[in-house]
Amino acid sequence: MGAVKSKRMPRAVREQQMLDAAVRTFGQRGYRAASMDEIAELAGVSKPLVYLYLNSKEDLFTACIRREAKALTEAVRAGVRTGLPADRQLWDGLQAFFTHTAENPDGWTVLHLQARTHGEPFAAEVAAMREELVAFVTELIAVAAREAHRNPSLPEGEVAGLAEALVGAAESLAAWANATAGVTAREAAATLMNFAWAGLGNLMDGHPWSPPAEADAVAARAVT
Template identity: 60%
Template sequence: MPREVRERQMMDAAVLTFGRRGYQAASMDEIAELAGVSKPLVYLYLHSKEELFTACIRRESEALLRVVAGAVEGDGPAEERLWAGVLAFFTHTAGHPDAWAVLSRQARAQGEPFATEAERMRDRIIAYVAELVAAAAQEPCDAEGIAQALVGAAESLANWANGRAGVSPERAAKTLMGLVWRGLADLAPDLSKTLSTP
């Protein structure tokens, strides 16, 4: 089996294990067994539990960033791109709950250097959102502050939504945007049209 395929299997097993059991409780034996490989092979490829966890954070951060960046790129109105980015975020976190648990809870709970890895992802998402808020606004605003609030609320709502059956990504996105749209609507009147579209 090619190295990249076997390494992906180990990473997938590690994300699932770290996401469900937490960093401290996860064992390399359990990860190796779930991946269908020997424990020495996990160490050969990924060296240590700390390096494996860091690699998981980086991989899942990049995956989430690609999804959000892909949703917001283009030439459409900024408010529509913001909506698309929010929806993409919730769709991805709902579809990858173990990865989201690693990024949103496990990485931060373990302190350094893991928290810094997760924070880099968060900073990049905030930059995307701030740019869209500034572009959508028809008057000067604190785009970075709004972006910080929006991303913080999105993270909290994703944690809530992933723990409850029947909360779709669309519902989570509309809940978040419904919460903030009144304030943004003064800056971007067309936002109300975006939110009223199913």
């Protein structure tokens, strides 16, 4: 990274350098083990300046979460062009998601792991981002279901459940892809698209998976 020390740099630029250094340090060391000394050194500024700009380690971490959450949701939205068929929009969105998480592995670790592993108020910041992604996917599935001629009325509750499942699958897969050598963003997106769309597509065409009769009876007993 090698940030340059300069007294003439505008505050906004310096703050971004501090956040770059903080995301990298929090992502690699974890919230507790990360030291403000290390972050200041990596950003090429003095520790008092970090405190002056970002106030405390907790506030710095919150600022990291907000910046990374905003960058991720913006990347996904920017990757999708409305007006295209739903499967194409989902494919574009998934590629944008996995490309962003692959290119910003420390940012993703901060969002997916660190922010949820270190209590409130951090977890609430990530929950807000997650809700936005779920809402986005819910709308995508609802539009696709309305477009599908054979089964125009996929129930609302089912759509919400499918969106939750898809977002949970994407989160899980992004963490796995970043931790597994040789898995590209495109491969991760294709894996999820295969998993999700072939299934969703069948569902919208009125071809759900049918439970076997015996399992049905067992299930009925289990849930009553």
